[in-house]
Amino acid sequence: MRATLMYGAGDVRVEDVPDSVIKQPTDALVRVTTSCICGSDLWPYGSMSPADGPARMGHEFIGIVEDTGSEVTTVKRGDLVVAPFAYSDGTCEFCREGLQTSCVHGAFWDVEPEEGGQAEAVRVPLADGTLVKLPVAADSALMPSLLTLSDVFGTGYHAAVAGGVNERTRVTVIGDGAVGLMAVLSAKRLGAEQIVLMGRHTARTDLGREFGATDVVSARGEEGITAVRELAGGHGTHVVLEAVGNMPAYEQALGVVRPGGVISRVGVPQYEEAPIGFGSLFGHNIRLAGGPAPARAYIEELMPDILDGTIEPGRVFDATTDLDGVPAGYQDMADRKSLKVLIKP
């Protein structure tokens, strides 16, 4: 079968690899029908050392179950399923609490060196806990939106939920990438009073307005902070959804969060240490929340709104390719020519 491998920064290749097969009785083998490239794939695309490669890529996919291990009971051959970006057993104490990304038996896809979603097929561990059956056909026009349940929509929604967004909150969203736009859509869904989107790519912020942003601030740094604070009544917003992950985004968040407010991070931090002392978080009781989204926890909750057409998160996909086009898709996303690239293997 064919799969995507990253050999190092800027070096993505699609190659023949051994077919994925069932190995554990809890596995399912899924023939991928739709997958995509993630904004988080761009971090290694920008910096990965060849010594860490080659790595199988992709953690968002929909596909048809082709085979199952002997213990799998919730999905069967022929089912169309969506997989979240981390697999989980569905039964441990963390899964039961909705924190599947901390499942005691689960993991992120990158611990499976021979599997990845940007491929023709994937062996899915812990299939019962991980996969969710989709009540549509594989050629449904809803496929792009349903695919966002595997990561970006769940991640944006997690930011909003972890940030405690409700109808009394003013919200700033930092980042106009796919996750940032999903955070806007999620804040809107939770009824936020005001949603200020910080971003400078007009096509993206325009989509953000359609998703529910009430204001757009393109300025960055002190100028951007001043603009957001003025829009939000002078003291900043109750909630900041940080959907980028680098230090400038964190500093921006510190600048626009209101005393007593919360910074909810879902952009994977590209830093370990950051300011949290009296002058940043502590002095005004600013809270920090977020982490890898337990996307699995939100699939059943978010799917109905997609199925009935209430929301269309799949609009974040602005390009489609087959596997051959994946390397160019990475480059287009890195160049900001594409917002998010859908893959039809």
Added chain:
Amino acid sequence: MRATLMYGAGDVRVEDVPDSVIKQPTDALVRVTTSCICGSDLWPYGSMSPADGPARMGHEFIGIVEDTGSEVTTVKRGDLVVAPFAYSDGTCEFCREGLQTSCVHGAFWDVEPEEGGQAEAVRVPLADGTLVKLPVAADSALMPSLLTLSDVFGTGYHAAVAGGVNERTRVTVIGDGAVGLMAVLSAKRLGAEQIVLMGRHTARTDLGREFGATDVVSARGEEGITAVRELAGGHGTHVVLEAVGNMPAYEQALGVVRPGGVISRVGVPQYEEAPIGFGSLFGHNIRLAGGPAPARAYIEELMPDILDGTIEPGRVFDATTDLDGVPAGYQDMADRKSLKVLIKP
């Protein structure tokens, strides 16, 4: 009148200073009947540069109103009142939300260079928003417990409230100082299922057990972390109340907090940067909460339990002095000979 001044690290003096007087129509002049030395006073006592002194000390006091400005309506001459460690107007948007430490007109006492609680009298700005009348006489045996409402009890309680402690939470309290012990009492009051107190001073941890600690761990570092995690079922506790403020305490908190849990800090951070990336907070969705306690917000809520004898937070005071003994009181607290020193000016 006489007041306490800190001239630098280790150099505390009680001196004659100009009498405090009403300056603003919103001021009250309070004759101090009971005050105390705070654990946070020990930070400058350990490190203050003489260039930053002399500084008036003390931010916890009870006293009798001696005079009021023309606009003060809620307290009058002769009232016995308690003051929280920050003054606030009681009317701004943050005060109305119970975040009086971020009051737009308020401040901590250290911005008032000529006032402090370790003195015979204090000019209290924004008296209507700040002071709370006590329904007892100044010689009541409840005085030590009522004084804890000005800071340490409110601070411990804030840690527990900000950490979301309830009857389903396991809690670790880091630090067996007065605030840590108040955090234990507060977690108990909120019904915590388990309260593990980390501390190594037996007299203090014994008091912690009386306040509600179910377990005491005296080990620190990796050994202490392992012990707490084992006590808490293997994954750490849902909530960590960090009542110290230095980096080892923060690192300890990271070690004992459960995935999806919260570190609630009320020890004033002696650091600005700290680990919050994937390997510390982010990877397991660990939240960070806390800050300076809006002690004013909790006074009415906590006072009844003191008045009816349900709780006795004043047991954290293990020494009493007059003003002359304040310098020795600082040294005794720094030497851990005293837990917390009450002052009867």
